[in-house]
Amino acid sequence: MHPSTVSRALSPDMKHLVADAVAQRIHAAANALGYRLNLAAAALRTGRSGLIGVLVPDIADPGFPPILSGIADQLDAAGYATIVVDVGAHRSQQQFVDRLIARGVDGLVLATVSLRDSIVKHCLDAGIPAVLVNRLDGSARLASVASDDAEGMRLAVNHLAELGHVSVGHVAGPSNISTGARRRAGFEASAARAGLSARATAVEIAASYTREAGREAALRLLARRQRPSAIVAANDLLALGVYDALAARGLGCPIDVSVVGHNDMPYVDMLSPPLTTVRIAQRDMGEAAAKLLLERIATPAAKREHIVLAPELIVRGSTAAPPA
Amino acid sequence: MHPSTVSRALSPDMKHLVADAVAQRIHAAANALGYRLNLAAAALRTGRSGLIGVLVPDIADPGFPPILSGIADQLDAAGYATIVVDVGAHRSQQQFVDRLIARGVDGLVLATVSLRDSIVKHCLDAGIPAVLVNRLDGSARLASVASDDAEGMRLAVNHLAELGHVSVGHVAGPSNISTGARRRAGFEASAARAGLSARATAVEIAASYTREAGREAALRLLARRQRPSAIVAANDLLALGVYDALAARGLGCPIDVSVVGHNDMPYVDMLSPPLTTVRIAQRDMGEAAAKLLLERIATPAAKREHIVLAPELIVRGSTAAPPA
DNA sequence: ATGAAAGCGCTAACAG
DNA sequence: CTGTTAGCGCTTTCAT
Numbered sequence: 001m002h003p004s005t006v007s008r009a010l011s012p013d014m015k016h017l018v019a020d021a022v023a024q025r026i027h028a029a030a031n032a033l034g035y036r037l038n039l040a041a042a043a044l045r046t047g048r049s050g051l052i053g054v055l056v057p058d059i060a061d062p063g064f065p066p067i068l069s070g071i072a073d074q075l076d077a078a079g080y081a082t083i084v085v086d087v088g089a090h091r092s093q094q095q096f097v098d099r100l101i102a103r104g105v106d107g108l109v110l111a112t113v114s115l116r117d118s119i120v121k122h123c124l125d126a127g128i129p130a131v132l133v134n135r136l137d138g139s140a141r142l143a144s145v146a147s148d149d150a151e152g153m154r155l156a157v158n159h160l161a162e163l164g165h166v167s168v169g170h171v172a173g174p175s176n177i178s179t180g181a182r183r184r185a186g187f188e189a190s191a192a193r194a195g196l197s198a199r200a201t202a203v204e205i206a207a208s209y210t211r212e213a214g215r216e217a218a219l220r221l222l223a224r225r226q227r228p229s230a231i232v233a234a235n236d237l238l239a240l241g242v243y244d245a246l247a248a249r250g251l252g253c254p255i256d257v258s259v260v261g262h263n264d265m266p267y268v269d270m271l272s273p274p275l276t277t278v279r280i281a282q283r284d285m286g287e288a289a290a291k292l293l294l295e296r297i298a299t300p301a302a303k304r305e306h307i308v309l310a311p312e313l314i315v316r317g318s319t320a321a322p323p324a
Numbered sequence: 325m326h327p328s329t330v331s332r333a334l335s336p337d338m339k340h341l342v343a344d345a346v347a348q349r350i351h352a353a354a355n356a357l358g359y360r361l362n363l364a365a366a367a368l369r370t371g372r373s374g375l376i377g378v379l380v381p382d383i384a385d386p387g388f389p390p391i392l393s394g395i396a397d398q399l400d401a402a403g404y405a406t407i408v409v410d411v412g413a414h415r416s417q418q419q420f421v422d423r424l425i426a427r428g429v430d431g432l433v434l435a436t437v438s439l440r441d442s443i444v445k446h447c448l449d450a451g452i453p454a455v456l457v458n459r460l461d462g463s464a465r466l467a468s469v470a471s472d473d474a475e476g477m478r479l480a481v482n483h484l485a486e487l488g489h490v491s492v493g494h495v496a497g498p499s500n501i502s503t504g505a506r507r508r509a510g511f512e513a514s515a516a517r518a519g520l521s522a523r524a525t526a527v528e529i530a531a532s533y534t535r536e537a538g539r540e541a542a543l544r545l546l547a548r549r550q551r552p553s554a555i556v557a558a559n560d561l562l563a564l565g566v567y568d569a570l571a572a573r574g575l576g577c578p579i580d581v582s583v584v585g586h587n588d589m590p591y592v593d594m595l596s597p598p599l600t601t602v603r604i605a606q607r608d609m610g611e612a613a614a615k616l617l618l619e620r621i622a623t624p625a626a627k628r629e630h631i632v633l634a635p636e637l638i639v640r641g642s643t644a645a646p647p648a
Numbered sequence: 649a650t651g652a653a654a655g656c657g658c659t660a661a662c663a664g
Numbered sequence: 665c666t667g668t669t670a671g672c673g674c675t676t677t678c679a680t
Contacts, residue, residue, distance in 0.1 A: 272596025
């Protein structure tokens with residue numbers, strides 16, 4: 001049979017150009033022969049690979065699987081496959097991006113960018129559609145999806161203020177990462193609005209989003225003259241470190257110090273005590289990012305959108321009224 | 325300049341065919357012009373895509389990220405990119421495999437197979453190199469890497485026997501999954517060898533590897549005439565469910581019932597009590613699987629290898645001597 | 649509604 | 665060691 005007719009019959013977009021009867025026969029024959037389209041050839045011809053690259057900072061961080069799952073679902077449905085790259089400890093993402101571009105990816109989802117990240121410019125220069133997820137860059141030059149960090153901190157701080165806490169500390173994330181910087185800013189703004197004095201709202205910055213860094217920052221907080229009666233951590237991993245620090249100092253949670261996390265990672269309800277935390281819509285974030293990317297692939301000139309998702313406070317056992 | 329010379333200079337394998345001086349100039353020019361190889365074209369020409377498909381049952385299961393990370397590291401180093409597909413709740417993996425094959429993947433890593441899985445035959449028929457990781461199929465027709473489940477259960481059961489437990493229950497994983505079936509067999513063999521009577525070694529099978537299924541199976545175990553003083557769970561997620569069941573029945577761990585998990589998933593040291601568990605070498609598993617796959621791609625006729633990794637018992641607070 | 653023809657960018661076999 | 669040639673399998677104008 002005739003190659004172009006076959007091609008048309010097999011392509012959903014071009015199928016209308018071919019007689020239904022013929023299309024049927026072609027599909028039947030294709031099935032019978034076990035014929036499968038060679039996507040590499042199609043990619044070469046069309047310049048579209050049907051591949052999307054996703055960069056994550058650490059695939060073992062429990063926050064990312066739901067995001068990836070949301071991304072993959074949406075992209076799968078649109079016929080794209082995703083290549084997930086765990087950037088890990090590597091210094092520069094640029095080489096990873098370049099390798100993905102060489103593979104011909106049609107777009108990029110970046111869950112790795114820091115606030116002043118040259119990778120954003122690199123993607124812009126390469127002219128490749130890209131969106132940010134979970135993190136923002138300072139100049140907001142790419143479309144993005146993230147949780148409302150200010151609102152999340154407001155929920156956490158107000159909850160503690162309502163319980164009667166007046167001295168609240170914050171274990172902040174790295175300040176070059178948007179969640180670190182924005183949650184810190186949100187914390188400070190909410191604390192001021194709740195009438196907490198600046199002196200009673202100490203902040204210590206963790207060097208990374210890890211349990212160990214959280215422990216160290218919390219120890220610094222606990223060593224302060226005015227020991228806080230509650231600590232808000234910038235994420236759950238840091239909150240785990242806060243638990244470690246409290247145990248190391250012989251302090252009870254929530255009896256001596258209340259703790260609030262951020263992200264609601266799996267199984268924090270099993271901790272002792274179960275962690276009060278700000279749940280963010282990770283799966284939705286992934287789905288929204290994928291949709292945004294698909295739009296930008298279809299319409300590269302589309303206006304940059306910055307989607308902000310509402311978080312939710314999950315109250316568990318790690319928060320209580322301050323000691324009398 | 326001359327296309328084939330350029331091609332040769334840029335390919336590590338063919339570089340020896342070209343004069344060093346020329347190769348240098350070509351590399352310089354390529355850099356200057358920002359030239360990047362079009363891998364889609366190369367894939368079409370050579371029939372090799374440099375893509376590997378990885379099928380996982382659930383990317384949010386904390387056991388898989390370390391495996392994926394091990395796989396990706398090895399494959400990256402060999403110039404391959406990985407497409408991870410979360411098969412999730414979908415009935416048949418076949419369509420996923422077919423889509424990956426259509427994309428031209430050079431090989432497949434399967435972390436999803438059940439004991440009698442048609443997907444193994446499907447891969448064999450398609451003639452695509454494939455290896456199993458973390459799970460085995462019944463007929464062992466593909467190379468594989470897995471943890472030594474019998475040994476893991478021996479470690480768990482002996483630990484409990486040494487503490488003085490004589491009535492030990494097992495929350496088994498699904499029996500159509502190799503880890504479920506093999507850990508159960510290992511449990512029964514070890515219990516017999518440790519001198520525990522068959523009547524004192526009850527087994528309840530969980531419908532899936534989830535916390536909720538673990539809870540239900542544990543409740544059945546606890547409702548038995550002779551309530552076990554210790555429970556070995558087939559994995560940590562199930563052990564979490566055992567904790568839930570104990571709490572629901574007002575039983576303390578380890579004071580009333582000791583619990584042992586399997587996998588050492590992240591943060592189980594933070595539970596109350598910290599979970600005693602069998603640590604399996606997940607990252608190594610991933611690395612070994614990737615190496616095995618690379619070998620089979622290089623030498624499709626190579627002998628099937630079945631690699632078995634040694635587990636390690638991590639004793640924490642969830643196991644103690646039985647109540648007097 | 650279908651057929652013909654050209655070419656995407658690369659590599660490998662062959663010739664020089 | 666380098667140049668020539670052909671073609672991987674598909675899609676898409678263009679012509680019928």
